[in-house]
Amino acid sequence: MAKPQLPAGYTARPFDPSADLPAVLDLLTACERHLHGDAAVEADAGEFAAVLARPGFDPAADTLLVHGPDGGPVAWAWSDRRCECRVHPAHRGRRIGTALLGWMESRAVEQGVGKLVQVVADLDATGLAMLRTYGYRPKGASWLLEIALDGLPADGELPPGPAGVTIRPFRAGDARDEHQAHRVVEDAFADWKARRMDFAEWAEHAVHRENFAPERSPLAVSDTDGRVVGVALALDQPGSGDGYVESLAVDRDHRHRGIARHLLQHTFRACRDAGLSHCTLWTHSGTGALDLYLKVGMTVRYTSVVLEKSLPG
Template identity: 30%
Template sequence: MTTANLSPVSERAQAPDRLPVLPATEGLSWRALTPGDVPAWYALVSTVEEHDDAVERSSERDLADVFKGTWRDPARDSVGGFDAQGRLRAFARSEFEPVTAGTLAPILFGAVHPEYRRRGIGRALIEWSEARARQQLGAVDSSLPARIRVFTDDHHMGAKALAESTGFTPLRWYVEMRRDLAQPLPGVNPAEGIRIEGYSAERDEEVRVTHNESFARDHWGSSPISAESWQLQVINTEGFRPDWSFVAYDTATGGVVGYTLASAYKQDWEAQGFSEGWTDLLGVRREYRGRGIAGALLAASMAAFAESGIEYAGLDVDTENPTGALGAYTRLGYDRCRTGVLYAKELS
């Protein structure tokens, strides 16, 4: 079915008038999360991530940033379950930023403290957050494709079983890859007519536009990133490292043709047992591909990681990436590690 044939998403969403009532299991009481809950939220998330051996760990700043962004409404999009002592024991939220191109795709987040599991709380929360996602989609005037998403680590059997039992289907697999920086690094050899330079805030908007015109055009499930979201979720994050990030320019035009943006997620390092420079985004305009630009950008970042004393370079990749990225990363010395799974419900 083409986009032109899709009915309005407000119809496809089948949004409920009211959200499901959450259970008072184990004496839990429910309300929306607020900025004042961040310390308790972080304590819960840290306990859950340690128990579940999560591939990625959260920082307290990550959670505080959820309350920023004009598209967000935490008072309606989040809920927390508190015990009689006021301790947060479970939460859920639906993250959704409307877009004008690509796919409308809320993503659901949630967790239950290990001591409160197997009581139906997780199922109730995923049903609540899905209902909220449908309400979010129901308020949008658009006929774009839409899907509701849930992401989990592949080794987390409980989370996968919960997603599948509530009607979500595994749709995509993402592989975490890692490269030992103690091994000889590849040279930075861009194609003729291409110049690699360090990231510059002055050219940041051009990098965002390049991202939207390259990455969002060709990568499954991608949609353009707004200027506000780019600043909040990419550039002004706790871990972003401009000194590890690079931009490729066409020497004839001076235009941005590729980029790599990297971060230091120090909250992951203790659990991993090593330091890591992480490539968040890597993209090359379609007409400039096949000229070694992506490899040159990654090589520049690897050299910057190593100069900072970092032990490994890391990134993740969609196993069905149409640009052949998985093979390209392997040739650069990256090894496959753990895998994540994207579950979805398509609203066709």
């Protein structure tokens, strides 16, 4: 396929997972700090592992890494039913993002993708304007929520949980816990996710990541049959004072019983006991979960806009 039309002095090649990861993590962190300042979190290698684990993903065809005149990486993009593009703040305004957008759309059409989704921070006015110009329209929103852990109640036992359910920590490396957590999460989000992840792909995104924190990841287990009916899966974020909840999910038949709230309370306390100052999580407008998080005392740290464009058949 054709390469993007980049400014003079800029070149593009596929991402090399064995050599390029540290430089791209630095690039993504610089982009986040430009937008969010002190609230930014360093880019996580686990996110790359999750992208690379996508079924059929081919870095040689589905990624591009742009280098500037000095030879350093200045932009990164990938496209595989979803897509992502980031341009270093010092190299914006040179139509690099526009060129990569054209490449991502062309690649998506080659793959038979009918609609392409982009997620852009609401503070990125330039990025939002560019996407609107090229036919993307808002579809929803995502929010990063936070709670200050020093505001939690003093040490002591949590209030009793829902009857018939026991809350216990995730057992690290336990295949039964891993597979039951996969079932609960994928079933819970099946109504609004574009596709269901198989276990191997999901595990790379969640419980097999290097920064998975099982001690902060409670499970809700049915007292009747030992079946896992709810999960809160947490990640460590090295270099940050934040804990992070990657997934919160409850079986459909056990919702509206306070299980999700109880799982969060356990995770918040575990993060506080680990010396962290905040706990964060992302939620999407399609899940309808924002009210739950606000009721447990979380507030919005920042917002992203979800945009969508229909592509040629």
